[in-house]
Amino acid sequence: MERAPLLRVRDLQAWYGAAQALHGVSLTVRPGEVLALMGRNGAGKSTTLKAIAGLMARSGGSRHFMGEDIGRWSAHRIARAGLGYVPEERRIFGDLTVLENLEAGRQSPRRWPGGTPLPPWTVQRLFALFPNLGEMPERRGARMSGGEQQMLTVARTLMGQPYLVLLDEPSEGVAPLIVEQMARAVRELKAQGMGILLCEQNLAFAQAVADHVVVLEQGRVVHAGDMAGFMADAALRRRHLGL
Numbered sequence: 001m002e003r004a005p006l007l008r009v010r011d012l013q014a015w016y017g018a019a020q021a022l023h024g025v026s027l028t029v030r031p032g033e034v035l036a037l038m039g040r041n042g043a044g045k046s047t048t049l050k051a052i053a054g055l056m057a058r059s060g061g062s063r064h065f066m067g068e069d070i071g072r073w074s075a076h077r078i079a080r081a082g083l084g085y086v087p088e089e090r091r092i093f094g095d096l097t098v099l100e101n102l103e104a105g106r107q108s109p110r111r112w113p114g115g116t117p118l119p120p121w122t123v124q125r126l127f128a129l130f131p132n133l134g135e136m137p138e139r140r141g142a143r144m145s146g147g148e149q150q151m152l153t154v155a156r157t158l159m160g161q162p163y164l165v166l167l168d169e170p171s172e173g174v175a176p177l178i179v180e181q182m183a184r185a186v187r188e189l190k191a192q193g194m195g196i197l198l199c200e201q202n203l204a205f206a207q208a209v210a211d212h213v214v215v216l217e218q219g220r221v222v223h224a225g226d227m228a229g230f231m232a233d234a235a236l237r238r239r240h241l242g243l
């Protein structure tokens with residue numbers, strides 16, 4: 001039996017002032033699934049994540065998270081409900097240490113609707129997931145590399161015990177070793193049943209982690225399918241991504 005979707009977005013629209021950036025984006029993420037949102041610069045990937053996270057001043061269409069209509073919820077309420085968002089720009093406290101940053105994200109453990117507990121994220125588990133962070137628990141955020149800050153942002157979001165995370169370009173501007181840790185981390189989240197929706201320009205990273213792909217062009221979905229099929233069709237990729 002197919003599991004109920006964690007996230008179901010239909011006909012999503014969003015505006016920056018008078019300019020419409022999304023013209024009807026639909027997508028679904030189920031537990032244990034990774035969906036890669038791809039497309040050229042300016043296609044609307046980041047805007048889609050922001051609209052789902054409740055951060056666009058003007059939007060339309062429907063967004064359901066775990067069966068609840070979150071379309072009118074504040075960003076804060078959406079995050080508290082267990083929908084984590086990791087923006088492109090890293091969001092850490094520069095004057096706090098790694099441990100203090102993690103503590104700042106802490107929320108109580110959660111259960112799935114059927115009652116099964118989500119394995120709670122603890123500092124120990126996160127240090128096992130991101131060994132680099134484990135080597136610098138007392139390092140202040142401002143003194144970390146961009147890639148380390150990126151890992152810390154993801155780790156802090158996980159301290160919120162989310163059912164689903166939105167990841168905006170997790171591999172961008174990050175050293176290869178850290179990209180590898182990030183890919184391993186995404187696969188582990190998937191293995192424990194979480195849902196992941198990620199924006200990604202890096203095809204190799206998307207291929208390494210994603211089950212499904214949705215390609216955007218000018219705020220519209222121009223392709224949706226499974227990742228393996230997308231990788232097998234060079235002409236399709238060239239048409240949509242120029243790759």
Ligand code: ATP
Nearest residue numbers: 016019021039040041042043044045046047048199
């Ligand atoms: P990138 O990978 O370059 O971030 P993207 O696919 O994530 O691309 P978005 O950032 O979602 O694309 O941008 C979608 C459209 O919205 C683009 O036309 C962009 O110029 C516009 N846009 C994005 N942010 C703003 C903003 N703050 N104000 C006005 N327009 C914006």
